[in-house]
Amino acid sequence: MAAFRTDVGIDLGTASILVYVKGKGIVLKEPSVVAIDQNTNKFLAVGEEARKMLGRTPGNIIAIRPLRDGVISNYDVTERMLKYFIQKSIGKFILRPRVIICVPSGVTEVEKRAVIEASNQAGARKTYLIEEPIAAAIGAGVDITEPNGNMIVDIGGGTTDVAVISLGGIVVSRSIKTAGDECDEAITKYIRKKYNMMIGERSAEDLKVNIGSAYKREKEVFKEVRGRNLLTGLPMNVKVSSTDMLEALEEPIQQIGETVHAVLERTPPELAADIGNKGILMTGGGALLYGMDKLITEKTGIPVHIANDPISCVAIGTGKSLDWVEVLESSLVEDSSIRRYRG
Template identity: 35%
Template sequence: MPTDIVIDMGSKKTVLYSNNRVLLMQPSVVTVDADTGEPLYFGDKAFLTVGRTPDTLTPVFPIAHGVIADYDIAESMLKTYMEKVFGNRVVKPRAIITLPSGLTEMQHHSVSDLAESAGGRNASTIESSLACALAVGIDFKKPQGAMIIDIGAGVTDVATISMGGISQCSNINIAGNDFDQSIVKYVKRKYKILIGTATAEKIKIAIGSATRHEFEIALTAKGRHISSGLPTTFEMTSLEIYDAIKDQLSEIFNGIKKVLQNTPPDIVGDIMNTGIYLTGGSAKLRGLDEYLQRALGTKVIVPEKPELTAVKGAALALKQPGLLKNNDFFYRSVQKLKIDLE
């Protein structure tokens, strides 16, 4: 039984990770009783109810844009997941939680509290960008600049890093969920057909593209016609997905550009030499690395299983707690944050 645990509560999925293994991966969603607010179903079971709930049930996504939007529901969700993995074990696991960059100390503190009340011990926090940098092998003892772009479901977290600290960062509230919603809108506008976000996500994963490719892929999907209200099928191509999401891609690009513009030139120089790391589940969108590579004029590297890069790095940080104890201009570390209320 593991004694250490990495917790990643993302907008889409929650991961519990230890000893190079995913112990649990479940959607970050809870179905609650609409009258009493009592949580009824968690994770996979709750996800099945999304878009299908009767009026008496409400699906709640307690994490929005990478941060806790509903503390109580997030706590009961994490508690349920921790119990699934650890049962009622007496000795609690030491916990580290990944968070987007640039949050306040109060937010770090409240997430640590939540993890402890959900069954973790000595909870500390780490920014996903620093965790990802560790996972891809950036040496925190050297003044070597790096850039991490983590595109998840609810947030794109962009950070430049040197010597174990964050130089510049920005959270752009556009990511995979927004691509799904754009596909829903596109299909409604162009074909007058209604689809849910779950179908849109499936289409995106199957044929989605961040570039105009010479060869298009097409897929037939099911929806409901707006005027007749009847089920119908339609064909969609990868080029259409590109059209649906291209404005959002350029907003993400603009956000990345701003972070680079505010980063000291020496760090930017290092980044140009070594390349930019692209992580998060949306890094798997076909051609996204190519799109960013062209737009930024710098090599873009996607690690294997980019949706797990942050948890892998956080596990390394938990083993070497001294690593992030830095230093002049960096403002956050893996140490447990203390808040002086006076």
């Protein structure tokens, strides 16, 4: 009967959802956006189709992102979205799948419970959670079982997780709600203040991806952006430079740098020595921001390496951890039988 079950690993990100199916790898990568008709409460679009609707919908249709800052902000929509993505990834299933979902290292017990319940209601037989830095390290090919210090900086859409891992567990960690989304907001505010122009969420993200900078570039680059003039209310175009982006992103980038520094300060000396030798590993979409690695190297004096596939690292690591589900499951069965015996 085991052949009829498919185990699934999900990177439940604020910006995008990646689904890893055991034996197949990553089968789905979509933005975590849903378009809903408010009159009928029906899903009109999910993922990439819904993302295209952000900021462009009529009154009765809303395009929403049900996850904010790495946690569920709209439970019902998250549950329905998870159900849609699980079914799209594995099709019809005879036995309900076991699911592993990764969560930021700073989530509360209540937030963890919300993720587990949403997943179980979406069709999972059992749901396990794995912390993002551990999943990122596994996905990047780090052997986390060794008694060596490994520092992971995972910059996602809603949260930045900084953790020191040794012997398969997190020794020191910190999770802040400053990441990709915060950078987009900072760009929107900067453009409004400097150019008196209002731009949308997607335009801000395009600027960040194409000319965003955390460190001064040798050669300045430009990108034209279109928005609404706040004085006249008419459409206008502005040519934005990478120096503008450096100024716009200064505050969120500073916070990420300070978090890395704060975690290093709390790291035991032996592990700090390991990190000094091996360097810091960066994962997540934020690792691709120009000069982010150079900035952290400058701040800490420690070399920074960017993972081969930083965006997929967490999903790959979550998927690889499916191999341990048997171990988790046997221990859970044992626990429940002890509870029944005591009861």
